Amino acid sequence: MPPVSRSASQPDLTALFTSVQQHFLNVIVPLWQGPGWNVDMALPYEALDAGHQPLPPQRYRAMACARQLYLFASLIGQVPKAEERAAALFRSLQRHFHDAEHGGWFYSIDPHGAPLDQRKDLYTHAFILFACAHYWNKVREPLVESVLNAALEVIARRFATGDGLYEACLDRDWATLETGPLQNPLMHLAEAFLATLSVREDLAVQRALVELCTAMQKRFIDPQHSVLMEKPLGAVDNWFEPGHQFEWYFLLESSDLLRGSKLHASLERAFAFTEQLGVDQQTGAVRAMLDLGPDGGLRDATQRIWAQAEYLRALTLRPNSEAPVLRQLQALQQRSLHAGGWYECRDEHGEVSRLDMPSTTPYHLATCYAGLAEYLR
Template sequence: MPPVSRSASQPELTTLFASVQQHFVDVIVPLWQGPGWNADMALPYEALDGEHRPLPPQRYRAMACARQLYLFASLIGQVPGAEERASALFRSLQRHFHDAEHGGWFYSIDAQGLPQDQRKDLYTHAFILFACAHYWDKVREPLVESVLNACLEVIAQRFATGDGLYDAVLDRDWSSLASGPLQNPLMHLAEAFLATLAVREDPAVQQALVELCTAMQARFIDPQQSVLMEKPLGSVDNWFEPGHQFEWYYLLESSELLRGCALHASLERAFAFTEQLGVDQQTGAVRAMLDLGPNGGTRDATQRIWAQAEYLRALTLRPDSEAHVLRQLQALQQRSLHAGGWYECRDEHGAVSRRDMPSTTPYHLATCYRGLAEYLG
């Protein structure tokens, strides 16, 4: 890690971080142990409303189950019942979403538990790998590692396109849907590879990760501004997202293996540009989607809590960043957190535009707070 300065503001930052962590443990996590948990299905509801009531279920996604598995695995030893909940989520992942006929995991089931969208998507498989790596690190059960290995196998054999990249979506039987690669699933695959390497030596995963980052540099980095686009270069109607820029930056900067690679150098060069275009200097709000080019500008100014969390986490790895970290943590607490949970989105004017609380968001807060804990540690 690069050196970070320490100043008189650290006691204030430490106190504020203790407060948001307590809010996480006392308010947010219990939402998913209580009203957000469908005990009959042994799955989290997709979202709660502002009064902590489950939104009427239309579906349950494997990705959402995996994110909650990560959440509770990360809390084992810290929160009562976390290990039992992680165990239940791991079993539900296999029971509800595993495709016994073709291998891999379905995208979603319906409200009755029947397969709904049976396609195989990389985003889901990346989160299953990520969650299993963290869970296996805590429990070391052979069954968990066998699922981790099975996930690695289908990613390498089914999704890989032979050039370091991976298809975003395939049909249930693994036949092509001509989706091609997309930035967001590939970022979470890199995150999952890093999580795997953190818990065991794995030369094949290490090689795949390096090849993925090399291919991302060649196929997704804009040559003028060094920002990472959401679709491969040359795609029609392309854009970039500041939240994903910051998320990638954290993954690369925090990894001894990846720090210094060409992709890391690009994200380092683009950091100030991304802040300039993508972060409101008055409020610290991160804009959702930006265009490049002669007519570039804001495509979507929605302020999402996950992007706020990723910007804050990225700042912990910037030099001389303490004042910025404090300011952004204050912004997160004041603009995104409240006594009953969190605000998922604000609109371009800063007004709350979504009051529901999705089951997938605590993953972003957990990874952000983990980064903050390491920064302050």
């Protein structure tokens, strides 16, 4: 990883990071050990309200279960009973969502545990791979590695399109739904491949990751501004999301394998442009969606906590970064965190627009704080 600069303000940054990390461990994580946990289903509720009560469940998603598996796997050795919770989540992933007939994992089940949306989506499978890689690294249980291998196998055999990319969604029996590739699932697949390579040598995964990034450069990078579009180039009604630019930048910049690739060079070139259009310079708020059409401009000004976290994490890998990192961490603490948890979204005027707290958000905070901890180390 390239060296980062340090200055006299590091004690301020260290103290602030200690504060937000304690908030995470003492406020946010206990929400998902207590009121956010459905004991009968052994699954996290999808979301809690501002008073820490579960929203009436409409569904449970495999992706949400996998993100919480990552969360508690990452906390093993730090938080009491994290290992027991991770084990329960791993069992629930297999018990509730695995498709014994066709292989792979369902998207969701209903509140009573019956399969609901039985399609197979890449986003879900990428998170299952990501979570199992982290969990296996902590426990080294053969069953966990066998599920990791099963996820890799089904992604390669069912989702791959043969050109380095992957279908976003398939039917339950793997029949095509003509979705084609989409940016966000592919980014999380790259993240999952990187997680796998961080815990074991795997030449097939390494090759698939390089081919994926090569194809992303060819099919998704806007040639004028070097930003990654959400759909392949030429698709109708395309756009880009600053939060995803920053997320990709972190993945590429932090990887010895991917740093120096053409895709990395594109995201490097696009960083200042993304900041200029996508970040409010006064508040540090990251805007949700932007157009690159002839008119250009803002498509959605919602300020989401996950995008704030991804921008902050990306800044830790920028040169001369200490002042921007400190400023953005202050913005995250002041605008997104509160005594009872966090604000998921603010609107274009900066007003809180969602009071619920989804079970999927702690994943973004955990990865952001891990990046900060590495930066301060």
